[in-house]
Structure formats: C-alpha cells, structure tokens
Amino acid sequence: MSNSENSPVRESPVPMSECGAALAIEQIPDRWTWLIIREMFYGVGRFADIQADISIPKSVLSGRLAQIVENGLAKKEAYRDGSSRTRHAYALTQKGRELAPVLLALMQWGDRHMKNGESALELTDKRSGNPVKIGIVPKGGALPLRWLSYAPTQKKSDGTSGD
Amino acid sequence: MSNSENSPVRESPVPMSECGAALAIEQIPDRWTWLIIREMFYGVGRFADIQADISIPKSVLSGRLAQIVENGLAKKEAYRDGSSRTRHAYALTQKGRELAPVLLALMQWGDRHMKNGESALELTDKRSGNPVKIGIVPKGGALPLRWLSYAPTQKKSDGTSGD
DNA sequence: TTTCTGAGTTTGACATTTGAACTCTGCTCT
DNA sequence: AGAGCAGAGTTCAAATGTCAAACTCAGAAA
Known part of the structure; x- marks a missing residue:
C-alpha cells in the first residue's frame, strides 16, 4: 500500500x-x-x-x-x-x-505463499493465447473478463480418461 | 469465466x-x-x-x-x-x-454492486499520478504494488478539520 | 403404485460467538 | 514510593451456529 x-x-x-x-x-x-x-x-x-x-x-x-x-x-x-x-x-x-478477479487474485496469492508459486490453473487471454494474471493496471487497461480462459495445469501423467 | x-x-x-x-x-x-x-x-x-x-x-x-x-x-x-x-x-x-490486489478487487466489486460505482478510495500510480485499478493483465504487464497509492475520495464538503 | 434419487429439513450434541466483568502491566501523577 | 489509569487482553455464562445422522418430500422410472 x-x-x-x-x-x-x-x-x-x-x-x-x-x-x-x-x-x-x-x-x-x-x-x-x-x-x-x-x-x-x-x-x-x-x-x-x-x-x-x-x-x-x-x-x-x-x-x-x-x-x-x-x-x-x-x-x-x-x-x-x-x-x-x-x-x-x-x-x-x-x-x-x-467476482472472478477477486477469486483469481486470491488464488494467485495462495499459489505464491502456500504452493511455492505453483499454480493449478493456467489463465490465458483466449484471443491471443498469451498467459495473463490479475494485477494493478492503468484504468482502462484491463482485459475484459470474457476474454479470460483457464485450464488446469498439467499434473504428472494422469492416466488420461479415468473411467 | x-x-x-x-x-x-x-x-x-x-x-x-x-x-x-x-x-x-x-x-x-x-x-x-x-x-x-x-x-x-x-x-x-x-x-x-x-x-x-x-x-x-x-x-x-x-x-x-x-x-x-x-x-x-x-x-x-x-x-x-x-x-x-x-x-x-x-x-x-x-x-x-x-493481499492488496485481493482486497482492492473486492473493493472494486463492492463499489460497483453495492455503491453504484462510487468508490471511497482513489487508486493511482504514484509515479505518473494516473488512476489505476485491479484487472486482468498480460503476464508481466502489471504495475508493481509499491507504485500504488491511494487517497480517500472527496466526499461532499466535509467541514474539514472536524472538532 | 412402488421405488429411487436428488435436494433439502429436522434433530440434538457440540463448538463458537457475544458482551460484560475481571485481570495484568507499565506508565503517569502526586 | 504508592495510587490511579489506560491499553490489551482473559474469563465467564448465555445465545447462536455447526455437525452428522436421520428424516421428509417431489419427480421420474419401473
């Protein structure tokens, strides 16, 4: 602050x-x-x-x-x-x-402080496919929520289709 | 999402x-x-x-x-x-x-949905003085926390120095 | 019509929260 | 030095909330 x-x-x-x-x-x-x-x-x-x-x-x-x-x-x-x-x-x-930005900011914080920076979810801009995060931006500079896409991070080999 | x-x-x-x-x-x-x-x-x-x-x-x-x-x-x-x-x-x-981004995202949400968009706090980039907010940004594109400055929004004339 | 299942509600033992009263500690006043 | 005071808690009983298990109810299937 x-x-x-x-x-x-x-x-x-x-x-x-x-x-x-x-x-x-x-x-x-x-x-x-x-x-x-x-x-x-x-x-x-x-x-x-x-x-x-x-x-x-x-x-x-x-x-x-x-x-x-x-x-x-x-x-x-x-x-x-x-x-x-x-x-x-x-x-x-x-x-x-x-509430997405709140929850995602919380997740980022949890990942950083409780999981050594390893995230279980990857956030991307679904236009460009580039990774995104929650942060401080100049007003008007944020990506709209609807461009946000997420996918679970690949864990160690998961046996694929379980059942 | x-x-x-x-x-x-x-x-x-x-x-x-x-x-x-x-x-x-x-x-x-x-x-x-x-x-x-x-x-x-x-x-x-x-x-x-x-x-x-x-x-x-x-x-x-x-x-x-x-x-x-x-x-x-x-x-x-x-x-x-x-x-x-x-x-x-x-x-x-x-x-x-x-936790600042979490709390500020929460505040933004509260301002939007419970206060008709009126915020009690103004966030600015303390170098440029430009207003900022919390949002989705390309990774690496967020301003560092330490550049963040906030000030209570002017309410209707407050009689200054109360007492 | 009976049975099944998802989505609750009820129940009663247990845990937490409240708010008021009490304690403890370290200045400050005389 | 001794009394007083204020900040920062702790303790206590009553009210409230949580838990897990048992119970209810409505709609679809058999």
Whole structure:
C-alpha cells in the first residue's frame, strides 16, 4: 500500500458503511460461502456435487445457498440432464461472475505463499493465447473478463480418461 | 469465466488441497479476519482502534489477531507514541501486504454492486499520478504494488478539520 | 403404485460467538 | 514510593451456529 506511513493511523479513513470492501465482505462472510462460490466458478452447480467437493454439511450448504441467491450472486436454474429428468443447479449471475478477479487474485496469492508459486490453473487471454494474471493496471487497461480462459495445469501423467 | 460451458461440471477441476484459492481461504476464513486485515491495510494497527472501527468483541479480536500473526500475515510491533510509553501495534508483513490486489478487487466489486460505482478510495500510480485499478493483465504487464497509492475520495464538503 | 434419487429439513450434541466483568502491566501523577 | 489509569487482553455464562445422522418430500422410472 504505502502512503506516508509514519504515524500510526487511529481510525480507518473510510468507515465500514462506505467501504466497498467492507460491503463486499458482508456478502461473502465466511469460509463456506467463499468455497461455494469457488465451486460455481469451476462450473460445479449441483447441490450434491458441491457438497461432495468441499465436504460441507447439507444443512449448512442449504442455508448458504439461500443467502447467496438472496444476495444475487447466483440463481437456481432448471436444466435437462441428457434426456432425462429435470434437475436444478446453481449458477453464478453476472454479479457473481464479476467476482472472478477477486477469486483469481486470491488464488494467485495462495499459489505464491502456500504452493511455492505453483499454480493449478493456467489463465490465458483466449484471443491471443498469451498467459495473463490479475494485477494493478492503468484504468482502462484491463482485459475484459470474457476474454479470460483457464485450464488446469498439467499434473504428472494422469492416466488420461479415468473411467 | 467462460470455458466451453455446456454440460454441467460434476466435480471441480482442481481439488481443494491443490487450489491456491482454497488454501488462501483457509488463512482468511471469516468476516472478522477480512475486516481486521482491511483495517491493517488502512494502517490501523492498535487493538483498541481496530476494535472501535469494526465493532468486534475483544475476545474474538484477540483470537483472530493471534491466528493472523500465526499465519504470518501480520506481526506485533512495539513503537513509541510521541515520547510517551511503549505501545504495540499489529502491522502487515510482506505476505499480508500482498493481499492488496485481493482486497482492492473486492473493493472494486463492492463499489460497483453495492455503491453504484462510487468508490471511497482513489487508486493511482504514484509515479505518473494516473488512476489505476485491479484487472486482468498480460503476464508481466502489471504495475508493481509499491507504485500504488491511494487517497480517500472527496466526499461532499466535509467541514474539514472536524472538532 | 412402488421405488429411487436428488435436494433439502429436522434433530440434538457440540463448538463458537457475544458482551460484560475481571485481570495484568507499565506508565503517569502526586 | 504508592495510587490511579489506560491499553490489551482473559474469563465467564448465555445465545447462536455447526455437525452428522436421520428424516421428509417431489419427480421420474419401473
């Protein structure tokens, strides 16, 4: 950050009620909510699938999903699985999708500090195919979200088609 | 995000234990931890000041600070207030400071979706003075964190020097 | 109609959070 | 030196939230 950081600051320059960060935190207040949104980013939207991936108790998942929908981050959608029964899945709304930079910045930070810089996901500009990251840019200089593409980094030989 | 997003994904492509985002979330698991880190970003580091700003119970603050220090996001430092007694304050470490893009991306999101795009903080490149933001950039194209400067946005006439 | 399955809700034991009261330490005042 | 005070916690009981297992319910399949 680094402003003139000499004397201790006694009070935040921006009160909670006017700070975008604080307001955002109210919408994603806990670990479970973050992890659920992470799942949805990866495209995992069905109740049981989310539950299995992150090992969340059903009762908690149900409550968190309700909040997430209430806050407009995701919505519940019906879809047709193959040609079979109607199913439901939660999918991010535009508002939810716009959390991508946050989640990706978090991922970059986690990769750097908890995984010695090894990322499990490769981000690229889908126009050029060039690698991208989240960072500080001159206003107007960022690539639009819809150009972003990601692919899991190749792990050691994975036996390819498992099943 | 937008990969080939047709069939529903049944499982996250990156397991929790290898996902930088999931690992990061473990270090900042709840609302209070986020808010405390927000305070430290603003330079607020003293126990009582943090407590007053975010209205956290002392017992919880004390526990969260211990975790934050344990995770290496901040450290407790002694300093001399004026010429008076020794005091202590918590200050972000390098690791903690590198959360800036996450927090700022969160702020941008909050400003856009909860404040009609009005930000309480103006970010600039401190060399050029040009406004900056957090976004997707070609790898190597981001400005270094230390060039970032911020200032509270002018609110409607604030009577200056309150008191 | 019965069965199955995905998506919850309910339950009751356990854990965490709250807010108030209490402690401890190191100045500062007399 | 001794009393007082303020900052930075700790301790406690009540309220709230979490967990895992058992239960419910609706729609499709047999």
